[in-house]
Amino acid sequence: MAGDSFVFAGEILRFEGLRELDAIVTRAHATEPKVPAYEGGKFPLSTYLAERVRRLLAEPGSWSRFPDQVSDWLRFQADVSIVPGPDEILVETFPRGHKHNLVCYPFAAPLGFVANEYALAIWALNDMGEMIKTRRLDLAKLFDEDMLGDDLDAWLAESSLMKRSFGVCAIISGLIERRHPGQEKSGRQMTVSWDLIYDVLRQHEPDHILLRAAFADAATGLIDVSRLNQFLQRICGRIRHIALSQVSPLAVPAMLEIRRGRGE
């Protein structure tokens, strides 16, 4: 968050804010600087490894092979909710604070937009557990593979994911210069923000090579559409919804990620 101090490359820096792809920092003195964790250090699961993990989790007998903390955590999860079977997708709903949460556990290889690799959480103001029970929220429709197609394209085109992807392509192609710390003196007149360029280009030359490159990057680099497809096919008809009155052990990492990401 802006104002936080952290240690980086042997220096203590204060995070001032983000400007497009750059983090702006100043040198600072702080008694308790934080240690930043790099997201790229997370271990991405391949499809096969994810499959093995799912099978291991589905057999309570094999939990003793895990370290104590993990097997305790799984046993606690089985008490409070369930540990999903290998071909099931578990969806849990629970209230927390003034919000209701829905967490699902695909346990698949990286699909995109997951809070972390194994759970996807959303929060809403309405009680989603109730909505699922009374059929106002249809989970099968939510996970319908048909939506991969026009809906996904339309969403992607508008998303900040896509704009960022375009920004990278624009810089690589030389369309936009990366701003260096000294250059800012020349004033805002010398730069055009890439999301403005993206909007104009999309309207007038939707087939432009930079847009195609940006889309290809976004569609495979950050979301893997074919994997998403496989996943949706696998879970068709196998969604298990458990309504809980509080957060489950399995949901804790996802909830922590949300808190961290939103700076609540």
Place this chain on the structure above:
Amino acid sequence: MLNAKLDLMPESAPSLRSHILVANHEMRPLAAGALYWEAEDTLLVADLHFEKGAAFAALGMLLPPYDTRTTLERLHKVISAVEPSRIVALGDSFHRSDLAESLAEDDLAMLTRLQQGREWYWICGNHDPHLPACIGGTICTTLTINGITLRHEPSENGSGREIAGHLHPVARIARRGSVIRRRCFATDGNRLVMPAFGAYAGGLNVLDQAFGTLFLRNRLEAWMMGRADVYPVLGSLLLPD
């Protein structure tokens, strides 16, 4: 989930206040970035920055050359919605004065059509201090209508009671766990600074030093532009960049 609207400013939620009070005159901000002064049947826009793409191309940065056309189309849409009898462009209408003479034929024709049957005023800006006659309309440095002065750069002295452009205000707020950053109309009820209308015109956070002491802090409001509506936000809720 993939269908969820990403714009957290809902299209259909009406804001309780639809008019900005500038020195006791009611003005209606439009989501496209224009201000409509109903009592005077006057539409105000600022910082059109026509031909900014062309100016950059001349310097070697080959941006998609559609910004003038896009800005003209957006202008056409907002003019058609309101059909004002008078339009005032508050400066920096052209990214460079001389580029006004090299407008593409189609663009000039579109501009001429927009001007037909109405009064059109070009206020000079720092980017376009001298404008050629070929763009039509009336060229001036300031314009005062019913006690409110329209100018390009906001003035630090004087009583306020003005509407200006130049600063391209943008506001940033945190809402329901997300941060939203949008162009806005910035005002304290006395002076108003318009958002930049141009397709390639950037933005500057309204809390930035450049805004200095233009607004009475405790009365600052940022009217933020959503997709279809404009939302008043109290100054105390605003975040710096």
